[in-house]
Amino acid sequence: MPAVPPVASKTSPTFSPNDVTVLFVLGGPGAGKGTQCARLVEDFGFTHLSAGDLLRAEQTREGSEFGALIRDCIKDGSIVPMEVTVQLLENAMKDTIAAVRGGSGGAKARFLIDGFPRKMDQAFKFEEAVCPARLVLFFDCPEDEMERRLLERGKTSGRSDDNADSIRKRFRTFVETSMPVVDHYEKEGRVIKVDATPAPDAVYRDTQAKLTKVLGDNF
Ligand code: C5P
Ligand code: MG
Secondary structure, three states: OOOOOHHHHOOOOOOOOOOEEEEEEEEOOOOOHHHHHHHHHHHHOOEEEEHHHHHHHHHHOOOOOOHHHHHHHHHHOOOOOHHHHHHHHHHHHHHHHHHHHHOOOOOOEEEEEEOEOOOHHHHHHHHHHOOOOOEEEEEEOOHHHHHHHHHHHHHHHOOOOOOHHHHHHHHHHHHHHHHHHHHHHHHOOOEEEEEOOOOHHHHHHHHHHHHHHHHOOOO
């Protein structure tokens, strides 16, 4: 990726919502976004793109100019400059669509964009330069439950940010920087909110019911 990612200067979207359905998936760290996305992929044929996973891959990619920057932000629970993340997502969407066209083709592409947008500038840039989003799926979970899950995951995840110090910083970033994004979309009537406190099966039943109620078959 060039030092100034091309999306930085783009002012019209690469994809039309007529061809591509985008659902943003938000929720605090440990709310269960990835777990629920994996199930939605199986039942609805979404492609799951996790912004955090794409950043971690870019961090370790040989020759990346952004490796050190991404590493510092992740450890610190702060938000990576938006051009980097938006560009990684656009690249991944293009790759996915090219792969599908090379295969069976025809069907409308559907993406779950997980852990994104975490800051208002990411939201604006993505919708301006990549694709307008259809909805936000928001997994709502109390901090003490998220902390419990993250510390449990930290025993085996190998993630540099699944420790008590980073978790505290990530919660703070979520409240101060990411919740305003949820509030913004809520005001526009584009949020589906799901209580993510129960066990994964129950959360998924609720998610599925709410999603099909709002989207029907038309997405
Ligand atoms: O979603 P996940 O917990 O995997 O994200 C890990 C980290 O990646 C975040 O704490 C943040 O530092 C970075 N990130 C970001 N912008 C996003 C998603 C993740 O800066 N949209
Ligand atoms: Mg995740």
